[in-house]
Amino acid sequence: MAVTDLRRQPNLVQAIGERIIQIILLVAASISVLTTAGIVFSLLSETIAFFNEVSIVEFLTETEWTPLFATKKFGIWPLASATFLTSAIAMLVAVPLGLIAAIFLSEFASDRIRRTVKPLLEILAGIPTVVYGYFALTFLTPLLRGFIPELSIFNSLSAGIVMGVMLIPFVASLSEDALSAVPNSLREAAYGLGSTRFEVATLVVTPAAISGIVASIVLAFSRAVGETMIVAIAAGQNPRLTLDPTVPVMTMTSYIVQVSLGDTPYGTIEYYTLYAVGFTLFIFTFVLNIFSYWMVRKFREVYD
Amino acid sequence: MSTQERASVNVQPAEAERIDRGAGNLKWRHFKGNILTVLGWFSIIFGLGTLLVLILDVLNRATGIFSGGQNWLTWEFFNNFDSRFAQRAGAKAAIVGTLYTISLTILFAFPLGVAAAIYLEEYATDNWFTRLVEINISNLAAVPSIIYGLLGLQVFARWLLFGRSILTGALTLALLVLPIIIVASRESIRAVPLSLRQASYALGATRWQTVWHVVLPQAVGGILTGSILAVSRAIGETAPLITIGALTFVPFLPRDIFDIFTVLPIQIFNWTSRPQDDFRSLAAAGILVLLAILLTINALAIYLRNRYQKRY
Known part of the structure; x- marks a missing residue:
């Protein structure tokens, strides 16, 4: 019997009260739509103002970014390449370590180990990013300079590595969820054919969970692209088009922080660049998020 | 089962060798699982170890508890x-x-x-x-x-x-x-x-x-x-x-x-x-x-x- 069948007809006063409450709740739920609309609208309006003064061709083809200099150049590539570089280094750390941890926790570890280790790893994800930035600048960079003498004080290598450590629990947790969701019948069938535990994990369970695993990696990449404080503190403030991980660079997020720290009056070109860069960042992460959402839905194996 | 024996039940030599490599190296096949376990523990310890180093380093810089430096975490x-x-x-x-x-x-x-x-x-x-x-x-x-x-x-x-x-x-x-x-x-x-x-x-x-x-x-x-x-x-x-x-x-x-x-x-x-x-x-x-x-x-x-x- 459905719940609605049991419901008494409310009297008029009650009915009006119920209606008002429902409308209030509906308004609360609409806030999320308004937030998205607010983000898109505020980013777009100032970005349009930016492109009234700077051509979109210059934005996409110029290789220098000097909006705070006397001769202003507005090429997004130095910022975009730095964002890509730091995120790629973070992925090199987070993906192998996170994936192996996920496979180990899901297929090899005992229930007790899993229940102890998972919350401990979650602590890593709960540390504020400004703390990671501090750690990268004051601990990891001096340490790495012992091995790589030409490493600058500010560099994308140490920012990227620390960002990767931060993302290990992110990749591990989401991938472990995907692996655990694979039904046991598949594992038992593989054991029945004489597979070892390693073969079950790598040849059966991992391929079956691949959509969830890829989605977790894409989401982690999106997180790295939008990450701000670690790169703002440890990667430097020098916009340059390079893939050299030992020199100071400036990511899109670092640029937004740098301009925000100064007093930028509304209506100046510097103010508009905030939104042009923010809009580019939003598009990047939005595409990655939609892609991971699509991956999960499109390639999910459905089991009874 | 050796290769010769299997050849007598009409298995192609190449196929026989493939099966043998699997069956014969059962120890190796299980050992790969051990490698993964070790790597798994390494990943987890790498993450948690970084966390521990981070906390100890910050604690030491703030209070000088290990290096004997100045304690900055004061009433002031x-x-x-x-x-x-x-x-x-x-x-x-x-x-x-x-x-x-x-x-x-x-x-x-x-x-x-x-x-x-x-x-x-x-x-x-x-x-x-x-x-x-x-x-x-x-x-x-x-x-x-x-x-x-x-x-x-x-x-x-x-x-x-x-x-x-x-x-x-x-x-x-x-x-x-x-x-x-x-x-x-x-x-x-x-x-x-x-x-x-x-x-x-x-x-x-x-x-x-x-x-x-x-x-x-x-x-x-x-x-x-x-x-x-x-x-x-x-x-x-x-x-x-x-x-x-x-x-x-x-x-x-x-x-x-x-x-x-x-x-x-x-x-x-x-x-x-x-x-x-x-x-x-x-x-x-x-x-x-x-x-x-x-x-x-x-x-x-x-x-x-x-x-x-x-x-x-």
């Missing part, structure tokens, strides 16, 4: 305002600013988040609007926090004329953590069994009476746990508050919610950016305070989760 640290001289600088304005901002954030985000969750679980029918709201919530959860800062700067600081105030900061953070509260509250409300609602309706309760007197008391544990975790996220956020223009140097306490302000993470960032070693130590002291606050809050969340955990 809590009671002094920021200063150009490290010996006189403290985090009073930042700690009070964090307290004000987060209290206001909870005031905005908690009722809104829970109300939205109630609507989606108890009232919404499966139509385009509900789907739009759900897609929005999952997408908003993945939007970088600095983008929320740009939103707050434009909408709250400029259009609504709130300026670089505590109010702007709290509204921005509230929007940022709203998806976390909604998702946690929805899960908790969904876990309340249908039979309880049916019993309530059978006694003549209206829909809202059922939600308020039956569903919410059952779901309160999960809702509180999720909201506390959202708060701990808000406390550590730096980027959106820098973007809306929270200041880095504030030598006074805010008088009301329209006053300019700073928060602990921004103070830490500011001290970290100064080149002198003494300020780096001050930053470490700030980090210790921040981590201590977060640890307390998370312990509270775990306590609440255990306290209210129900099985049906």
Whole structure:
């Protein structure tokens, strides 16, 4: 019997009260739509103002970014390449370590180990990013300079590595969820054919969970692209088009922080660049998020 | 079975060799599992080891407990305002600013988040609007926090004329953590069994009476746990508050919610950016305070989760 069948007809006063409450709740739920609309609208309006003064061709083809200099150049590539570089280094750390941890926790570890280790790893994800930035600048960079003498004080290598450590629990947790969701019948069938535990994990369970695993990696990449404080503190403030991980660079997020720290009056070109860069960042992460959402839905194996 | 024997039952030599490699190297096949176990432990220890090194390093810089340096975590640290001289600088304005901002954030985000969750679980029918709201919530959860800062700067600081105030900061953070509260509250409300609602309706309760007197008391544990975790996220956020223009140097306490302000993470960032070693130590002291606050809050969340955990 459905719940609605049991419901008494409310009297008029009650009915009006119920209606008002429902409308209030509906308004609360609409806030999320308004937030998205607010983000898109505020980013777009100032970005349009930016492109009234700077051509979109210059934005996409110029290789220098000097909006705070006397001769202003507005090429997004130095910022975009730095964002890509730091995120790629973070992925090199987070993906192998996170994936192996996920496979180990899901297929090899005992229930007790899993229940102890998972919350401990979650602590890593709960540390504020400004703390990671501090750690990268004051601990990891001096340490790495012992091995790589030409490493600058500010560099994308140490920012990227620390960002990767931060993302290990992110990749591990989401991938472990995907692996655990694979039904046991598949594992038992593989054991029945004489597979070892390693073969079950790598040849059966991992391929079956691949959509969830890829989605977790894409989401982690999106997180790295939008990450701000670690790169703002440890990667430097020098916009340059390079893939050299030992020199100071400036990511899109670092640029937004740098301009925000100064007093930028509304209506100046510097103010508009905030939104042009923010809009580019939003598009990047939005595409990655939609892609991971699509991956999960499109390639999910459905089991009874 | 050797290769010769298998050849006699008409298996091609190449095929036989393939099977043999599998069967004959059973030890190796099992050993690969051991390698993965070792690598798995390595990954976990690498992550947790980094965490441990981070905490010990910060502890040492802040208090000089291992190296015998100066202890920066003193009474003056809590009671002094920021200063150009490290010996006189403290985090009073930042700690009070964090307290004000987060209290206001909870005031905005908690009722809104829970109300939205109630609507989606108890009232919404499966139509385009509900789907739009759900897609929005999952997408908003993945939007970088600095983008929320740009939103707050434009909408709250400029259009609504709130300026670089505590109010702007709290509204921005509230929007940022709203998806976390909604998702946690929805899960908790969904876990309340249908039979309880049916019993309530059978006694003549209206829909809202059922939600308020039956569903919410059952779901309160999960809702509180999720909201506390959202708060701990808000406390550590730096980027959106820098973007809306929270200041880095504030030598006074805010008088009301329209006053300019700073928060602990921004103070830490500011001290970290100064080149002198003494300020780096001050930053470490700030980090210790921040981590201590977060640890307390998370312990509270775990306590609440255990306290209210129900099985049906």
